[in-house]
Amino acid sequence: MHGLTKISKKDIIAAVIIIAALAVLILTTDIQTPEEFYSLHPDSVAEDGSFVTLTVECKDIENYEENSLGSIVPKTKFVLNEGESVFDIMEKAMRFERIELDYSGSPNIYIKGIDGLYEFDHGPASGWQYSVNGEIPEKSCGEFFPNSGDDIVFFYTCDYTKTGGAGE
Incomplete structure (x- = not known):
């Protein structure tokens, strides 16, 4: 035995x-393929059947290049799971649609850009806002919890002072 x-x-x-620590790490990590990660299909069903509709649009910009309707995401039904905020729905939708979403903060979320369209791109008062059932909430999208059936619209405005919001 030299x-x-x-x-x-x-x-x-x-x-x-x-070895035991590695085994625990491997067994408890949810490793997903890209297809699994993006598979949050909007037609999935919540246990209680809750859903919201989500639209992402930029109609305030003349000749927006995405399409003639000024829509980044047309009105689409998404599952609403218990405890999800408007931001959670938005993040899930953008991931499903494979659309860039840039934001800051938590839970006081500020949407900086969607699909390459950013705050201040069209003037000093331009940026993203959202409405629920046609009303602009006085809360961040990370702090607003919708009800089943709510209609959520994220929209780009060239002048938030004319839409009644604070630039969110």
């Missing part, structure tokens, strides 16, 4: 602990 080193009990115990 050239072999003796393995101590400490080395064996350390190796077992490391």
Whole structure:
């Protein structure tokens, strides 16, 4: 047994602990393929059947390049799970649609940009706002919790002072 080193009990115990920790990490991590990650299909059903509709539009901008209707996401039904905020729905929808969403804060969320269209791109008072059932809430989208059947619209405005909101 020339050239072999003796393995101590400490080395064996350390190796077992490391292997056990790796096994726990692997077994408790939800590893998803890109298809699984983006598979939050809007037609999925919540246990209680709750849903909201979501639209993302930019009709305030003349000749917006996405399409002639000024819509980034047309009115689409999404599942509403218990405890989800308007932002949670928006984030889920953007991930499903594979659309860029740039924001800051938590839970006081500020939407900076959607699909490459950012605050201040069309003037000093331009940016993203949202409405629920036609009303602009006085809360951040991360702090507003919709009810089943609510109609959520994120819209780009060139002048938030004319829409009655604070730039969210």
